[in-house]
Amino acid sequence: MSNPLLVVTAAFIAGAGLGHFYYGPLSVIYMIDGLYLVFGIAYFFRCPWHRVLYLLAVLFFLAGMTRYLTAGIIPESDISHFAGQGVTIAGTVADVPQITNLPDGTRRLKFKLTAETVGSYHGNPMVSGGILVYVAQKNNDSMVAYGQKVLVTGMVVLPHGYNNPGMIDMVKLYQRQGITARMATSAKLVKIITVTGQSxxxxxxxxxxxxxxxxxxxxxxxxxxxxxxxxxxxxxxxxxxxxxxxxxxxxIIHILSVSGSHIALVAGFIYGLGKRFKWHNRLIAAVASAAILFYAIFSGMTPPVVRSAFMGLVLLLATVLGREKDAATALAFSALAMVARQPGLIDDISFQLSFGSTAGLIFLYPPIAGKLPKLPGGITDILSATLAAQAAVLPFLAWYFNSFSLxxxxxxxxxxxxxxxxxxxxxxxxxxxxxxxxxxxxxxxxxxxxxxxxxxxxxxxxxxxxSKIYIPAPGILAVLVYYFLLAWLFGYLPKYFLSPARVWTRWPARVSGVVLFLAISFLFYSFYPQPVVVHFIDVGQGDATLITTPHGRAVLVDTGGSAGSDNDFDVGERVTLPYLKHYGINSLDYLVLTHGHQDHAGGAAFIVKSLPVKNIVLAREDYSPAVQAIMRLKGSSAVIPAYRGERILLDGVLIQVLHAASSTGQVQRNEVSSVVRVSYGKYSFLLTGDLEKQGEAAMLTNGVPPTTVLKVGHHGAKTSTSEEFLQALKPQYAVISVGYNNHFGHPHAETIQKLLKHTIKIYRTDRQGAVVFSTDGETLAVKTFTN
Structure with missing residues (x-):
């Protein structure tokens, strides 16, 4: 690769990418930077010119890593340091408030506030940072406006998302928008200081x-x-x-949001119009630039639109300078400028897909179009462009969506x-x-x-x-190998790497042997028994536990679900199913619902709708709305009522129902929760649903064996996890599946103290995200998402 800008851009982005995985002290990076500058400058004056590019690449790599790490530093004055405190914040409304009308006739206001002081403006500590404010108000309440000075009172809370593999990091997303905290309050706790804001x-x-x-x-x-x-x-x-x-x-979901394709379409229309009327290239570029800027403003100047517009303007500038064929340099310049300004963009799915697909069009489209047969109506160009773009971003599609759209x-x-x-x-x-x-x-x-x-x-x-085929989520090594092979196949590696055609010509037998060996190894690995893995998924305030057996069979115990009145967010669709897909789960042998409460069964309907489920085990209670939705969609799935003593054996994994009460005709109670024990070899897991002390006492009467891992009942509520229950179970680990900053106060301090008293290692999904145990029956390993 002889283009210097491409090399240093790739180095800078690679450095920023490595910074994403670095958790050591920043002083070490500063020391490495200093040493490199000293020795690099000394070597520069006696370095052959053909090696200068290598020096620059290392320099930009270190610069990218340093820039990423320093950009994540939150200043001491930031409003996020008041998290967990009820305060009054004075600040300026930083955007046009968004209004959501609710079914009960009220509305919810959302706006970004640039924090300036804690308390009023006189004699109080200065603060900085953006806070996202949610205001519940009546339709006749006064609204804040952009630019107004306001006082808001409420609890400062840190941004939080669902911490599972393959999901967008909401904390970093908010940070890229300048938001480091959030607050929910009511209209009476919002005071407008300046009546009129900036127009x-x-x-x-x-x-x-x-x-x-x-x-x-x-x-x-x-x-x-x-x-x-x-x-x-x-x-x-x-x-x-x-x-x-x-x-x-x-x-083609990108077509439903303003993206680079929209900007390109506007610019292309102006270009075609200009060529039709024989305008000069500079006039075309000027008119197209004005059209791009107008459309970007017209679309609200959202970050993806700004990035697309910037890229379009850079390409137009290349046209004016007579460098329209050097699109790769323009792309590299755009990427370097944007990532240098905001290093967190390397974690942004929109940036990854837009720049990745554009790179595919630049580097992969020409050779693909040259190989495909010519079809009428520009079909060859469309197919080539689609294949080039999708091939370039395939690892990202696999990581985020686990699918490839045929x-x-x-x-x-x-x-x-x-x-x-x-x-x-x-x-x-x-x-x-x-x-x-x-x-x-x-x-x-x-x-x-x-x-x-x-x-x-x-x-x-x-x-x-x-229409859409499943592809597994890749690891870092698989991604690197994929892009190396892509560069090799399309001839973008240095000349000392032989092309695929030459390798095949020179060593056909060896190549065939390597391919055969890899195929046999893959088949052997596919059928070789894997460890039993128990996943406690972060579904917020709810429960969802996935068990996978040595030969890939899957059991899902509870699915999580929305616990509030806002049911637009389906946890089953947005959290649980993506988690299953991420780990290659395309069908379930058993779906076990401990009981029908929304936070345990609310996501089940979408799971049943989206995946083949052989068996559904339900508690013996009146069907809740969530369970009724399942029954409408179950198809050929067998429905099995839960009874104490039921046993399921899958690949040597024993799943037992230890407790199953009945409340038919009564109000649903947490004591109805089925309790499921999963055991394999020396280790066992007890999943207690929302079982409370009364149900625990019933289990103790019937006898309960010790367990290795306890899923703490009712999200750590005070009414569960009795002292007698812990003494009988003797767990080594406890997992609390709980929502961040939930209004129930879970887990209760008393429950935490009891667990600590018994020297039980505690894991919490609100703090550590998904908690995953794996065992071969003889050893047990645990890892959390935040690790």
Whole structure:
């Protein structure tokens, strides 16, 4: 690779990536930086010119690592240091508040507040940082506005997400947005100091967006209006969830949010228009730049839009300078500038996918297009571009989504072109509607017709067999090997690496032997017994435990689920199922629900809908709404009522029901919780659901064997985990599945003290994320996500 900018950019990003995994003292990195600068400068003056690039690469590598680590330092004045305290914060509203109307007639306000002091502005300590404020208020309560000075009172809480493999790190996501804390409060605890805020372009833009939404609703059905609004401005609000799933299945979900493809479409339209009227290249670039900036502002200047717009402007600048063929350099410059400014972008899924796919188009598209047969109507170009982009980001797709969309090749031919036409027609219609309302109305009607067409086509493609295939989540080594092989296959390695064709020509027998050996090794590994693994998944305030056997059979005990009134977030869809997919679970032998409470069974319906489940074990109680939803979707799954003494044997793993009460016809109680014991070799796990002391006493009466790992009952509530129960079980480890900062006060301090009294090692999902035990029957290992 002879392009110096590509080399130093790759080195800088690699250094930032290594910084992600470094947890040692920063002073060590500073010492290494200093030593390298001293010896590097000394060597520079007698270094051959052809080695200077290596010196620069190491320098940028260290710079990237140092920049990433220093960017994560939170200053002592940051508002996050007041976490866990109830305080009054004075600050400035930093964005236009978002309003969510709730079913009960109230509304929820969300806005970012730039913290300035704790207390009023006079004589109180200065603070810094952004805090995300949620305000519950009535519809007639006054609202804050952008730029206003306000006082808000409430409990400062640190941002938190679901700490499981493959999930987006919400803490880092908020930090990239300048938010280090959050607060939930009520309208009466918000005081506006300045009555009028700054009249910003965002306020005017919000008013304009509302006006456009009303015009859309006048021209098309609400669902079509929501779809067009999402395509033009970004966001899924109002779009049918099944439509969103279908677009994800066909691999074109990015089209429902403003991204690089939208920016490229606007620039491409201006470019084609300019060429049609024979404009000079500089004029085309100037008009296209203005159009990109306008669209970026029009779309709200969200971080993905800003990144895409910046990349588009850099490419246009290359055109003006006569360097339009050097797209790789433009991409490298854009990536280096953005990551140097905000190193946390290397953890951002949007950045990873957008820059990865763009790199695929630059480096992989030409050779792929040259190999494929020429098909009419530009089909070869579309297929080549799709394959190049997906090949470049395949490890990211595997890590985050565990899938590869085969239907994306057809969707990019049949669905994307009408959507691109819809984008242009929608934008032109909105602009035309400012002058001629009839013209804008007609354009929106045409968009509505196109929406109906693309939704039907895309839905059909999503339902095709093998529309989306499963791919396992890779490790770091697998990712490195993949990109090495990709670079080797496409000829981007140094010349001393022989090309695949030359390797095959020189050593056909050896290559065949290596391939055969790897295939046999893979098959042997696939059938070789693995350890038994018990996963306590971080599902927030709820329970979900996954057990996998030596030959890959799977049992899921509880699924987690939303515990509040806001049921838009389905834990089964957004947390539990992705966790199962991440570990290669594509079917369940048993789904065991200890009882029907929402925080244990709320996510089960989506699991049953999405995966083949052979058997469903249910507590003997009146079916809760969550269980009723399962029964509607269970299909051919066998439903088994839980009785004490039931035994399941899978690959040598014994699963027993030790406790199963009945409450048919009564109000559901935690004592109904089934208690499940999992044992393999010398080790055992006791899963107690929400069992309380009364149920524990019943178990003690019947006799309960000791256990290695105790899943603490009822999320560590005071009403569970009695002293007698602990004395009988004698656990070495305790796992508390609990939500961060939950309003129940779980786990109770008394429960923690009892566990510590018995010298039991405690793991908590709210602090350590997913807790995973693995055993071969003779030894036991444990690891947590936060490790």
């Amino acid at each position: 910003s372009w965002r306020d005017h833009l919000a008013v304009w967006h509302e006006r456009i939404k009303k015009e859309m609703l006048q021209a098309m059905p609400p669902k079509d209006a929501a779809m067009l609004n999402g395509i033009l401005f970004g966001g899924y609000e109002g779009i049918d969830r099944q439509v969103v799933r279908d677009f994800a299945t066909t691999g 239907s994306s090749f057809i969707a990019n031919i049949l669905v994307v072109p009408p959507i691109e036409l819809m984008v242009l027609l929608g934008l032109l219609g909105i602009l035309a509607g400012l002058l001629f309302s009839m013209a804008g109305h007609l354009a929106l009607i045409c968009c509505s017709l196109l929406i109906g067409l693309v939704v039907q086509i895309n839905s059909f493609l999503a339902m095709l067999p093998a």
